Amino acid sequence: MTTDWTQTARLLKAVVIGLGVVLVLGVGLMVYAIIERTGDGVAQAPAVYGDGVVSLAPGSRVVAMTEEGDHLSLLVEDADGGQRIMTVDRRSGAVLGVLTLESKR
Numbered sequence: 001m002t003t004d005w006t007q008t009a010r011l012l013k014a015v016v017i018g019l020g021v022v023l024v025l026g027v028g029l030m031v032y033a034i035i036e037r038t039g040d041g042v043a044q045a046p047a048v049y050g051d052g053v054v055s056l057a058p059g060s061r062v063v064a065m066t067e068e069g070d071h072l073s074l075l076v077e078d079a080d081g082g083q084r085i086m087t088v089d090r091r092s093g094a095v096l097g098v099l100t101l102e103s104k105r
Contacts, residue, residue, distance in 0.1 A: 071096065 056062070059079025066073045067090075074086045085099040 056076060057078060060076055062074050063077045063083070064075040070090050072088045072090055074088060076084050076086055078084070083101045085101070087096040087098075088094070089096055
């Protein structure tokens with residue numbers, strides 16, 4: 001009878017150790033995934049798409065604005081109803097790019 005008890009105890013010990021290893025590996029993978037998703041924290045220099053000054057034509061107005069990091073995207077509506085999206089560097093005010101929205105006729 002002692003042999004059956006020791007074999008059962010060894011099997012139980014092996015199962016507990018195996019599950020502990022699986023648990024540690026799972027936590028390690030979870031930490032790795034969190035670190036990968038947050039990025040390495042190194043800021044990259046913004047790409048310059050064009051030169052210009054933030055100035056609006058007479059009668060133009062900013063309809064909407066969104067922010068992402070150091071960039072602002074402005075939805076500008078002209079006096080004639082045309083729209084464009086201007087991407088501006090928040091720190092310098094330099095226009096990084098302009099996307100003109102046109103409807104096909």
